[in-house]
Amino acid sequence: MSTINKSPVPAAKKGPSFKTRLSNAFVTLYNINNFILRFFRQAFVPPFEFKEVMRQCYETGVRSFTLITFTGFITGLIFTKQSRPSLANFGAQSWLPSLVSIAIMRALAPLITALIAAGKVGSSIGAELGSMRVTEQIDAMEVSGTKPFKFLVCTRVLATTLTIPILATYTGFIALLGGYLNVSVNEGTSYTTFMEQVFEPLTFVDFVASLAKAIVFGFTIGIVGCYQGYYSTKGTEGVGKAANGAVVTAMFLVFVEEILIVQIAGWFR
Amino acid sequence: MEKGKANIDYQNKVITIRGLEKSFGDFEVLRGIDLDLYQGENLVVLGRSGTGKSVLIKIISGLLKADKGEVNVLGCNLNTITEKELQELRVRIGFSFQNSALYDSMTVRKNLEFPLVRNQKGITRTEINTSVERVLDAVGLLHTINQMPSELSGGQRKRIGIARTLILNPEIMLYDEPTAGLDPITCIEINDLINEVQQNFHTSSIIITHDLTCAKSTGDRIAMLLDGQFQRVGSFDEVFSTNDDRVKPFFEYNFIQ
Ligand SMILES: Nc1ncnc2c1ncn2[C@@H]1O[C@H](COP(=O)(O)OP(=O)(O)OP(=O)(O)O)[C@@H](O)[C@H]1O
Ligand SMILES: [Mg+2]
Numbered sequence: 160m161s162t163i164n165k166s167p168v169p170a171a172k173k174g175p176s177f178k179t180r181l182s183n184a185f186v187t188l189y190n191i192n193n194f195i196l197r198f199f200r201q202a203f204v205p206p207f208e209f210k211e212v213m214r215q216c217y218e219t220g221v222r223s224f225t226l227i228t229f230t231g232f233i234t235g236l237i238f239t240k241q242s243r244p245s246l247a248n249f250g251a252q253s254w255l256p257s258l259v260s261i262a263i264m265r266a267l268a269p270l271i272t273a274l275i276a277a278g279k280v281g282s283s284i285g286a287e288l289g290s291m292r293v294t295e296q297i298d299a300m301e302v303s304g305t306k307p308f309k310f311l312v313c314t315r316v317l318a319t320t321l322t323i324p325i326l327a328t329y330t331g332f333i334a335l336l337g338g339y340l341n342v343s344v345n346e347g348t349s350y351t352t353f354m355e356q357v358f359e360p361l362t363f364v365d366f367v368a369s370l371a372k373a374i375v376f377g378f379t380i381g382i383v384g385c386y387q388g389y390y391s392t393k394g395t396e397g398v399g400k401a402a403n404g405a406v407v408t409a410m411f412l413v414f415v416e417e418i419l420i421v422q423i424a425g426w427f428r
Numbered sequence: 429m430e431k432g433k434a435n436i437d438y439q440n441k442v443i444t445i446r447g448l449e450k451s452f453g454d455f456e457v458l459r460g461i462d463l464d465l466y467q468g469e470n471l472v473v474l475g476r477s478g479t480g481k482s483v484l485i486k487i488i489s490g491l492l493k494a495d496k497g498e499v500n501v502l503g504c505n506l507n508t509i510t511e512k513e514l515q516e517l518r519v520r521i522g523f524s525f526q527n528s529a530l531y532d533s534m535t536v537r538k539n540l541e542f543p544l545v546r547n548q549k550g551i552t553r554t555e556i557n558t559s560v561e562r563v564l565d566a567v568g569l570l571h572t573i574n575q576m577p578s579e580l581s582g583g584q585r586k587r588i589g590i591a592r593t594l595i596l597n598p599e600i601m602l603y604d605e606p607t608a609g610l611d612p613i614t615c616i617e618i619n620d621l622i623n624e625v626q627q628n629f630h631t632s633s634i635i636i637t638h639d640l641t642c643a644k645s646t647g648d649r650i651a652m653l654l655d656g657q658f659q660r661v662g663s664f665d666e667v668f669s670t671n672d673d674r675v676k677p678f679f680e681y682n683f684i685q
Contacts, residue, residue: 206546206549294527294529294532295527295529296529296531298486298491299523299529299592300531301518302491302521302523303518303519303523303543303547303592303593303596304515304518304596305543305547306515
């Protein structure tokens with residue numbers, strides 16, 4: 160009995176101090192770094208989990224396909240519609256396709272795709288691996304002499320890195336389709352003229368930069384989702400945290416990378 | 429339900445542990461464990477919840493690292509083992525998890541194939557099917573081969589979990605509470621299964637349990653984990669012929685009600 164009432168006044172609950180938080184942040188950074196190194200050490204050494212990579216590519220595509228189609232189309236349509244009045248002020252409606260194309264191909268398509276994939280794919284990777292960690296499935300793989308990192312993490316990261324550039328290209332064309340629809344209704348532009356004007360302002364640097372962006376975004380979403388899930392702390396609460404953490408961190412990093420890559424691409428123009 | 433005579437080689441130790449200690453933060457869970465497991469023996473580990481039984485077998489399988497002390501499994505010193513050696517060692521150890529830990533995105537068949545195809549390079553489709561059917565038959569669940577883990581009962585999941593470890597022909601089996609949460613009849617089936625595995629697969633096993641019927645019917649030797657150490661080790665009757673207040677309730681709860 161006496162042990163139960165040992166401390167009648169519970170100690171005041173204090174959050175961790177600034178110093179511990181800062182050191183925790185560095186520890187996390189170090190761990191993520193190790194995680195990425197481990198990916199590169201294991202992903203390209205045989206035996207390859209080819210079938211599982213394909214399955215994950217399919218999952219990545221299927222999970223985000225509908226939302227990307229919808230968002231891409233609407234974005235193209237609305238962007239074109241909203242840009243028209245400004246151009247009309249200068250009597251420059253004929254530049255509309257070029258403007259739309261630059262906006263979509265340089266910036267919007269990879270970014271929209273990445274944000275949607277972070278929400279749909281990143282969170283489900285986090286939740287999936289998180290629940291596998293919590294229910295000891297990852298431990299079970301480990302003790303049976305198999306490599307869970309390779310089977311679970313490498314395959315998913317490869318899948319997002321491969322699939323998101325493809326999805327981003329798709330988003331670009333769907334958005335252009337939205338733009339074309341608007342232009343053809345209002346200006347009566349033909350499809351060929353529209354397409355000519357679309358590709359005219361785009362340079363090789365634009366394509367490379369967009370592709371690089373999409374690859375980096377895909378890699379980020381995969382790594383962040385896997386990291387959050389793979390090291391989620393025990394308990395069902397950890398699964399939710401992993402899913403949520405995957406989305407928030409991935410979106411934040413996507414924006415940071417967007418800024419960096421735009422800067423770098425600017426030097427080549 | 430006394431246990432029949434087992435074929436134990438007392439000259440041959442498969443696991444030796446000396447002075448093992450493990451803490452989590454300030455909390456000392458294991459405080460000097462000494463343990464020998466003989467070839468062919470079933471050793472039952474008893475102890476209250478939270479005394480570190482699961483931690484002990486996780487250390488034996490290399491999932492957790494010991495803070496102090498020597499752990500020797502099948503001739504490998506776990507303190508100095510390399511990543512590659514550990515992976516090879518793990519194939520020789522079967523680990524049946526407390527909550528079964530079946531891969532819930534895969535069918536029963538895929539669950540069983542998973543460790544097999546990744547550890548035996550160049551195995552043919554026919555060999556895989558034969559092995560899968562052999563272990564499923566051993567646990568009496570051949571008919572569930574195409575089901576998903578979510579469609580199985582707790583007892584069936586436990587048995588599939590055991591089958592998944594048997595498929596690699598392990599030399600040591602580690603069972604974490606194989607009968608927890610199961611009805612008495614299923615418990616008896618699991619106990620029989622553990623004894624059949626010992627005889628047919630020639631394994632040495634550590635069985636963690638709270639269930640004294642399980643302990644009595646499967647254990648060749650009983651070890652009681654008290655305050656982070658094995659304080660009572662011996663046959664069932666030796667362990668329970670005591671007035672120790674930490675030991676008596678186990679016996680009374682299970683047999684005198
Ligand atoms: N990874 C971990 N991190 C921190 N503490 C842990 C960890 N694993 C176990 N513990 C602690 O170690 C103690 C022993 O845990 P363990 O799971 O071995 O208990 P157990 O004897 O298996 O109990 P039960 O019979 O309920 O399964 C517990 O108090 C637990 O809080
Ligand atoms: Mg336990």
